[in-house]
Amino acid sequence: MLRADRRTVITGLAAVVAGGFVRPAFAQAPAGPFKLDPLPYANNKNEPHIDAMTMEIHHDRHHAAFVNNLNGVANQLGGMANMPLNEILAKLNEVPEAIRTTMRNSGGGHANHSMFWQIMGGAGGEPKGDLNAAIDRDLGGLAKLQEQFNAAGGRVFGSGWVFVSVSKDGKLALVSKPNQDTPIMDGLMALMGNDVWEHAYYLKYQNRRADYLKSWWNVVNWNKVEERYAAARAGTLAI
Ligand code: MN3
DSSP, rough: OOOOOOOHHHHHHHHHHHTOOHHHHHOOOOOOOEEEEOOSSOOTTTTTTSSSHHHHHHHIIHHHHHHHHHHHHHGGGGGGSOOOOOOOOGGGGSSOOOOOOOOIIIIHHHHHHHHHTTSSSSSOOOOOOHHHHHHHHHHSHHHHHHHHHHHOOOOOSEEEEEEEEOOOTTTEEEEEETOOGGGGTTOOOEEEEEEOOOGGHHHHHOOOOHHHHHGGGGGGGGGHHHHHHHHHHHOOOOO
């Protein structure tokens, strides 16, 4: 999904041109291997907890900018050009120095947001099966996870994320990161996470980040998180 796919980008641009309009996200988009997938649901799917305009701006402009930035430096990746994004992020110190910061910020941003859209659009509630058992075992149960996750999100100074990371052997941990850093940079995977940059919530919540963090659980798609947990354990979770 996040591998080189020039044809899709070119086809997408042609469709936009043929349609007689140019969306801002595509206006200055350099052609390149990184691709912005559409949101997997309508912009208003997470209402009333996350408003449609926030979803639209967040995906079509913020996430699109990361993809555009990546495509702007993709031709400088050298020997890493054909590597999947998660492998590049796990080996940031091997990225050519001139583009390392861009790969960290925009590559991390692309990975984080690609995960973020997937694990929302649901109806909250509780996880089931193996994931539920792992949350009980490693994080003290769902109620404690939510309390500690929200507290960690509140403590992020400035911009960043709070995640549940998962290791190859299925162990879960709560971790917060600044900016667009991700547990992938530590050799782990990001099972799920919430974006606590102000752009993720400011239109509806303004300075009330705690309210956003609490409300966000109502749109978590636990079926997706369960799928991601199974993929992590099978060694197939990329982003
Ligand atoms: Mn964001």
